[in-house]
Structures are given as C-alpha cells and as structure tokens.
Amino acid sequence: MASISAAAKASAAFAHKHELAAAAPTQQRQFASSRNRRARGGCVRAVATPAQAPRAPAATGSVKTPMTTTEKILARASERASLEPGENVWVDVDVLMTHDVCGPGTIGIFKQEFGDDAKVWDREKVVIIPDHYIFTSDERANRNVDILRDFCAEQKIKYFYDIKDLSDFRANPDYKGVCHIALAQEGHCRPGEVLLGTDSHTCNAGAFGQFATGIGNTDAGFVMGTGKALLKVPPTIRFVLDGEMPPFLLAKDLILQIIGEISVSGATYKSMEFVGSTVESLTMEERMTLCNMVIEAGGKNGVVPADATTFKYLEGKTSVEYEPVYSDAQARFVSDYRIDVSKLEPVVAKPHSPDNRALARECKDVKIDRVYIGSCTGGKTEDFLAAAKVFLASGGKVKVPTFLVPATQKVWMDVYGLTGITVPGSGGKTCLQIFEEAGCDTPASPNCGACLGGPRDTYARMNEPTVCVSTTNRNFPGRMGHKEGQIYLASPFTAAASALTGYVADPRDFLV
Amino acid sequence: MTAAPLLSLTDAATVAAALAPSRAPTRARTQAAARFPTAVSLRCRRARPLTAAAATGGSPSSAAFHGECYVVGDNIDTDQIIPAEHLTLVPSKPDEYRKLGSFAFVGLPTAAYPIPFVVPGEESSRYAVIIGGANFGCGSSREHAPVALGAAGARAVVAEGYARIFFRNSVATGEVYPLELADSGASKECKTGDVVTVDLDSSVLINHTSGKQYKLKPIGDAGPVIEAGGIFAYARKTGMIASKSA
CATH class of the missing domain: 3.20.19.10 (Aconitase, domain 4)
Known part of the structure; x- marks a missing residue:
C-alpha cells in the first residue's frame, strides 16, 4: 500500500504540540534545529520585531500583557491597552471592501437602517470592487454593478474600480478585477490595520500583517454607517514553517497540507499566524496564497508578520502611514504546529472538501477533463509564471482544455501584455507565448466567476459533470457550477502538470 | 403580554401579518429589531410553526419552534x-x-x-x-x-x-x-x-x-445581540449608534 505509507511520510513532517502558552524560545530553537537539515533556517525567528521594521516600535514596546499580532491589532483598534481572546470589542475599521455580489445588499441595509440620505462614515475608507459577475449577459448581475456605480457617485466613494465596457476590459482603466488581489495591488492592505470585506477570502490580506476577515451584508451595512464593528477576539494558532522550500512546491501546497492536517473546521473562530524561516522567504503573493485559504480551515483571519518583503511591496502603493505590530515572545497561542517544509511533497485536495488531502502522485490514475488557473487564490502573476515554468520545462502540449483567468488587469498585463514579464530560463519568452505553444485556451478577462460557479454563461464555468484540476480555493459539491462536478484543488505547478498529462500529476515529473 | 421593549407598533403589524395564512414577505430587513423569538420578538413573517404565545410577541417562557x-x-x-x-x-x-x-x-x-x-x-x-x-x-x-x-x-x-x-x-x-x-x-x-x-x-x-x-x-x-434583535438593535440599545428616530 504505497499510497498509505506515502501519506504517513507526509504526515511525519508535520508535528503538533498542544500547549497553552508558547514554548520558551530556547525550546523552540532546539526543536527546530533538530528537525531541520538546513542550518540557515535552523532557528524559529519568532515573531518579535524583525530588524527591518522601519517604524517606531510604539506598539511593540514594554510588554505588560503579552499579546499575539491579532490581539494587538484589535486592542489598538478598540483603544484598549490589552485584550484577551474571547472578549467582544467594538473596533474601528480602517477599510471596508465590498463587491458586486454583496455590495447591493449591503447598500440596501445601509439605507434602510441609516436613511436614504445617509452618508458612509468615510468615503475614502470604503473600497468597492466589481469583480464577481462581470462578463455575463445576466441582467441582474449587470444591474448589480449599476447599483454600485450609482451609490459610489452619490457617496463620492474615492476607490471604486468601475467597468462599463464589457466587450473589452482593457478599455476600462479603472477596472481591476478580483477584489482581494486588487486590494493588495492598489495599496489598501497595510500592516497593523483592520480590513473587513463582504467576502470570505478577505483573510487574504493577513499576508500584510493586518487583521482581515469576511463579514456579511448586515455587518457591512453597519460598518458602512459607523466605521465600527463588534468583533470577538480570536485565540491564535501558530504555524511554524521551517526548512527550505523544495523547488516543486508552492504556498498552495503548504496551506493544503495544513488544512488537511487540521480539517475544514480546525481553526474555526481562531486566528492562524504563520511564522518561521520558510514563511520569511515567501514573496508577498505566496504569503497571500497562504492566508487566502485560512477560511477553508474555518479560520477567522490569517497573519504573516510584516517584514522587509512587506515594506518593499508597499513602496509606492500607499501614502497612508501604517504601523506594524508583532506577537510578543510570551504571547499565548492555543496551539503550535511545526512543519518541516523540506520534507513535504505536492498535494491536492480531492473532491469534495478542501481538507480531503492526498499526495498528487497518489492521484495519478485520476483522469481529468479540464484545468483552471485563476481566482484570488491561484490567479496572481507568480501563479501564471509557475504554470509557465512547467509548460516550458515539458515543451509539450496540454491534453485537456486549460483555462487561464488572470485575477486582475495588472496580472493580465504582467502575463499577457506586450511588455509582459519574461519567463526565467525561456530565452526571453513571455507567459503568453508559452501558454500559446502549450495549447492553452486564450486568456480571459479578469474576474471571479468560474471559481464559484457564477452565471451560466461565465467563461470556464463547469456546466457539465466533469473533473477539473483547479488552482482555486474550494471544491465542495457544485462549487464551480455543476453539482456532480469534481474539483481537485492544486498548486499552479500541479495544475499545469496535470494539464500536460490529462491526469492529476506530480509536477516533479516535469520540474526535476 | 410582556412585550419586548423593542417590539414597536410596526413590529406588531408584522406579527399580525405573519399570523395570516399568506407568507408575508417580511419587510425583509426593515425591522432589525424584530426577528428573534423569546425575550424579544420574532421576525414573524410566516403563519406556520410558531407557538401562539411566541407569535404574539414575546413571552419568554413559551419560545419554541415546532414542525x-x-x-x-x-x-x-x-x-x-x-x-x-x-x-x-x-x-x-x-x-x-x-x-x-x-x-x-x-x-x-x-x-x-x-x-x-x-x-x-x-x-x-x-x-x-x-x-x-x-x-x-x-x-x-x-x-x-x-x-x-x-x-x-x-x-x-x-x-x-x-x-x-x-x-x-x-x-x-x-x-x-x-x-x-x-x-x-x-x-x-x-x-x-x-x-x-x-x-x-x-x-x-x-x-x-x-x-x-x-x-x-x-x-x-x-x-x-440576539436578545436585542440583531446587530443594529444591539448597537442602538448599547448607545453605540443613535436610535432610529424619524
């Protein structure tokens, strides 16, 4: 039973210690160095202020009550000196994001409760991003974007990323695309802040060391009028990821590994903080992938401590002053998970649950009908570069229809624009050239639609009971359209490898 | 009956509507205060499985759902x-x-x-x-x-x-x-x-x-929050936002 032993091996890389308080730093160090072959990543750099933090350490100063990053952000936002998990506090919200699916309902509640003439609490803090059901002839979907547009005009909303010409998204310079990636690219994600959004993947922004979580229309309507939200302070689970990332793994593998370990409800009502040498080595886009899917474990928010990578990404994107905060060395975590990343293998989540983990190579007999690369989780520039790397290494053609949907207009320009990024090692080829040579479908306009099975005419929606390998985030029954469809969640590496073989495939077949 | 304080006249009207056989579409979200039973009230838009006492607005001891x-x-x-x-x-x-x-x-x-x-x-x-x-x-x-x-x-x-x-x-x-x-x-x-x-x-x-x-x-x-009747009612009750006056 090779498959079972393989799974056991993968599990062995994953240690779990239940403890009420953080282990003493010395213990952590011993533990980590004994587990890691690499000397560089040997110590857990915990979470105390990194050397690079360019700002005054006011929020990290004398520690009376040790707190986690999440507790500190919520304490500051509620003007409290300290907080305990489980407390319910009113917090000041820095940014409220909504989109075309939940925006109209949010606006409806805002008007009903505060009056037709009411004004939003701050026209520069409400960010409205049409992105879900855009390129469709569905009249109600089109109407919902109109509702957003009217409201933004009436309220003089500063950040409204509108689209009017549906025939060519490029004719709409304001249009961004998938909200969570647009928020990051437009500088709305900032360390230490509170970001709420009417979308469960708002937790994506935890990659910036901020508190970010999804809320419903009614709560959003409340925030819209008051700038405040009643939030329960979550306890934090800490994930220490150490070891060198093998070249065939991506952050998607890490988060699928974690969800498989703790289950789809393993972090319900909890914060998930990601630290360790591997996390420090991740780019911002990869950190987003990690935080994006904490909701799939039930998590309230995810956090990656802000560092030089974060500050560099933010350069030129925002002029707003921000102040990062970090977990104290003595902060209390409900539990600690330690992962030696160097021992992991590419994984997928099999139908019909994001925690139904298997090694990609265990699924090599699963014949597939299509591949989808896109969404907030798996449609960023680096996700396409990763897929291109596999196609380039193989030199072959895809065996199943392969749909590519860049998350945002910026991603589209990076990947497909005339001045697009060239793929390393390709002799100057862009992703576009590589995807064309591999026989992928023509890249589509940036939007979320197919990931969640939007209107029937949505590009790449699963209208038939087919089998799809997808870089998206959920694979519950019906998620991408058809109730009997089967979705294997995977990294862009694994998705591209699967496209090339027509079966769920291990990217090492091409990359090593 | 000990009507819950948040049960306004309009709420009572919705209660009445709910007792009618038609499925009154609730003034869906206009009545944040009026959606839960028990100490408080009901959203009350339907005829069916309410106990009478609950349906008439709020005797806490009779709050139940049946069906x-x-x-x-x-x-x-x-x-x-x-x-x-x-x-x-x-x-x-x-x-x-x-x-x-x-x-x-x-x-x-x-x-x-x-x-x-x-x-x-x-x-x-x-x-x-x-x-x-x-x-x-x-x-x-x-x-x-x-x-x-x-x-x-x-x-x-x-x-x-x-x-x-x-x-x-x-x-x-x-x-x-x-x-x-x-x-x-x-x-x-x-x-x-x-x-x-x-x-x-x-x-x-x-x-x-x-x-x-x-x-x-x-x-x-x-x-x-439930006892108040939802997040808006709770915020008004606790003084976080102004009461709905007009």
Whole structure:
C-alpha cells in the first residue's frame, strides 16, 4: 500500500504540540534545529520585531500583557491597552471592501437602517470592487454593478474600480478585477490595520500583517454607517514553517497540507499566524496564497508578520502611514504546529472538501477533463509564471482544455501584455507565448466567476459533470457550477502538470 | 403580554401579518429589531410553526419552534445552501428575498438528498427546523445563505457546530436561530420529516417521531445581540449608534 505509507511520510513532517502558552524560545530553537537539515533556517525567528521594521516600535514596546499580532491589532483598534481572546470589542475599521455580489445588499441595509440620505462614515475608507459577475449577459448581475456605480457617485466613494465596457476590459482603466488581489495591488492592505470585506477570502490580506476577515451584508451595512464593528477576539494558532522550500512546491501546497492536517473546521473562530524561516522567504503573493485559504480551515483571519518583503511591496502603493505590530515572545497561542517544509511533497485536495488531502502522485490514475488557473487564490502573476515554468520545462502540449483567468488587469498585463514579464530560463519568452505553444485556451478577462460557479454563461464555468484540476480555493459539491462536478484543488505547478498529462500529476515529473 | 421593549407598533403589524395564512414577505430587513423569538420578538413573517404565545410577541417562557425537520450532514457549505449562480438576487429587495427562499438548499447533491427542501416551483419549505452536523454553513461569507433558509420558512438550525461567518450572519440578520447541540448524534438519528420541537427555555431539541431528546448548548456570547434583535438593535440599545428616530 504505497499510497498509505506515502501519506504517513507526509504526515511525519508535520508535528503538533498542544500547549497553552508558547514554548520558551530556547525550546523552540532546539526543536527546530533538530528537525531541520538546513542550518540557515535552523532557528524559529519568532515573531518579535524583525530588524527591518522601519517604524517606531510604539506598539511593540514594554510588554505588560503579552499579546499575539491579532490581539494587538484589535486592542489598538478598540483603544484598549490589552485584550484577551474571547472578549467582544467594538473596533474601528480602517477599510471596508465590498463587491458586486454583496455590495447591493449591503447598500440596501445601509439605507434602510441609516436613511436614504445617509452618508458612509468615510468615503475614502470604503473600497468597492466589481469583480464577481462581470462578463455575463445576466441582467441582474449587470444591474448589480449599476447599483454600485450609482451609490459610489452619490457617496463620492474615492476607490471604486468601475467597468462599463464589457466587450473589452482593457478599455476600462479603472477596472481591476478580483477584489482581494486588487486590494493588495492598489495599496489598501497595510500592516497593523483592520480590513473587513463582504467576502470570505478577505483573510487574504493577513499576508500584510493586518487583521482581515469576511463579514456579511448586515455587518457591512453597519460598518458602512459607523466605521465600527463588534468583533470577538480570536485565540491564535501558530504555524511554524521551517526548512527550505523544495523547488516543486508552492504556498498552495503548504496551506493544503495544513488544512488537511487540521480539517475544514480546525481553526474555526481562531486566528492562524504563520511564522518561521520558510514563511520569511515567501514573496508577498505566496504569503497571500497562504492566508487566502485560512477560511477553508474555518479560520477567522490569517497573519504573516510584516517584514522587509512587506515594506518593499508597499513602496509606492500607499501614502497612508501604517504601523506594524508583532506577537510578543510570551504571547499565548492555543496551539503550535511545526512543519518541516523540506520534507513535504505536492498535494491536492480531492473532491469534495478542501481538507480531503492526498499526495498528487497518489492521484495519478485520476483522469481529468479540464484545468483552471485563476481566482484570488491561484490567479496572481507568480501563479501564471509557475504554470509557465512547467509548460516550458515539458515543451509539450496540454491534453485537456486549460483555462487561464488572470485575477486582475495588472496580472493580465504582467502575463499577457506586450511588455509582459519574461519567463526565467525561456530565452526571453513571455507567459503568453508559452501558454500559446502549450495549447492553452486564450486568456480571459479578469474576474471571479468560474471559481464559484457564477452565471451560466461565465467563461470556464463547469456546466457539465466533469473533473477539473483547479488552482482555486474550494471544491465542495457544485462549487464551480455543476453539482456532480469534481474539483481537485492544486498548486499552479500541479495544475499545469496535470494539464500536460490529462491526469492529476506530480509536477516533479516535469520540474526535476 | 410582556412585550419586548423593542417590539414597536410596526413590529406588531408584522406579527399580525405573519399570523395570516399568506407568507408575508417580511419587510425583509426593515425591522432589525424584530426577528428573534423569546425575550424579544420574532421576525414573524410566516403563519406556520410558531407557538401562539411566541407569535404574539414575546413571552419568554413559551419560545419554541415546532414542525417537521430537514436533516443534513457535516460540512454543509454555503454553495450547497444557496449556489453562487443565484447570488445576483439582492436580499434587501423583498421580491428577490422571496426568490432566494425558493432556491434554499438547491445545491445539495440530489443523490444524497432525494427529498428537496423546497419543492420546485414553490417559494417556501414545509420544514421549520434544519438539523445539521458539524461545521454547518462553512465556505463563503454570503449572507444569502441564512437569508435563503429564513426566506424559505425555516426558523432554526440545530447543528453540532457552525462556521463562524454563517453563525454571525444568522445572528446579525435574525433570519434563522442558530443553535448548537451539546453532543453529536442528532443529525444521524433524526430523519427528514420527523416532527420536532426546539424548546429554547429548556435548551432541548425534542424529536416527537422517535421520542428522543437532545440537549442544546447555551447561545453564548451572541445572546445579548440576539436578545436585542440583531446587530443594529444591539448597537442602538448599547448607545453605540443613535436610535432610529424619524
């Protein structure tokens, strides 16, 4: 039973210690160095202020009550000196994001409760991003974007990323695309802040060391009028990821590994903080992938401590002053998970649950009908570069229809624009050239639609009971359209490898 | 009756409407204060399975939901509760609110759930109480999910556990009363169509068909918000926002 032993091996890389308080730093160090072959990543750099933090350490100063990053952000936002998990506090919200699916309902509640003439609490803090059901002839979907547009005009909303010409998204310079990636690219994600959004993947922004979580229309309507939200302070689970990332793994593998370990409800009502040498080595886009899917474990928010990578990404994107905060060395975590990343293998989540983990190579007999690369989780520039790397290494053609949907207009320009990024090692080829040579479908306009099975005419929606390998985030029954469809969640590496073989495939077949 | 303080005259009107046989589309979200039973009130838009005392506005001792139950398993996500293709419907618009109800649970796999929650072509469900397993309502933040269940006529969900946002949205909207079972088992032992009573005061789910009883957990931190009648009413009650004057 090779498959079972393989799974056991993968599990062995994953240690779990239940403890009420953080282990003493010395213990952590011993533990980590004994587990890691690499000397560089040997110590857990915990979470105390990194050397690079360019700002005054006011929020990290004398520690009376040790707190986690999440507790500190919520304490500051509620003007409290300290907080305990489980407390319910009113917090000041820095940014409220909504989109075309939940925006109209949010606006409806805002008007009903505060009056037709009411004004939003701050026209520069409400960010409205049409992105879900855009390129469709569905009249109600089109109407919902109109509702957003009217409201933004009436309220003089500063950040409204509108689209009017549906025939060519490029004719709409304001249009961004998938909200969570647009928020990051437009500088709305900032360390230490509170970001709420009417979308469960708002937790994506935890990659910036901020508190970010999804809320419903009614709560959003409340925030819209008051700038405040009643939030329960979550306890934090800490994930220490150490070891060198093998070249065939991506952050998607890490988060699928974690969800498989703790289950789809393993972090319900909890914060998930990601630290360790591997996390420090991740780019911002990869950190987003990690935080994006904490909701799939039930998590309230995810956090990656802000560092030089974060500050560099933010350069030129925002002029707003921000102040990062970090977990104290003595902060209390409900539990600690330690992962030696160097021992992991590419994984997928099999139908019909994001925690139904298997090694990609265990699924090599699963014949597939299509591949989808896109969404907030798996449609960023680096996700396409990763897929291109596999196609380039193989030199072959895809065996199943392969749909590519860049998350945002910026991603589209990076990947497909005339001045697009060239793929390393390709002799100057862009992703576009590589995807064309591999026989992928023509890249589509940036939007979320197919990931969640939007209107029937949505590009790449699963209208038939087919089998799809997808870089998206959920694979519950019906998620991408058809109730009997089967979705294997995977990294862009694994998705591209699967496209090339027509079966769920291990990217090492091409990359090593 | 000891009418809850938040029960205004207009609320009483909705109560009256709910007692009429027609399925009054609730002034869907205009009455944040009026959606929960017990100490407080009801959203009260339907005729069916309310006890009279509760329906007349608020004797805490008589708060109960009674009717047939619809039973689902673990990890029922929001795509199964209301598939995303129907999210073009805006819950704050009364006609679209009703339509959301007609699609409640339409995403459940037909093979595993041969009995539909809402008969195709109808707007509401015969089932007053939903019994679920672990992690009910996981997935997206769509408020359409508790709204669809409430709009279809469900009053309460009794589950082994909830995903956070679904629970929060249920509380904030008052569409369904989210109750948690003290132990597992009910979702396996109860059958769709069993006649049940959810008794809030004694914190128990009674299955009259099987004769079994199941303990419920206390509502916990959400209690004050539920008692106030939703997040807006709670904020007004605690002085966080001004009372709705005009």
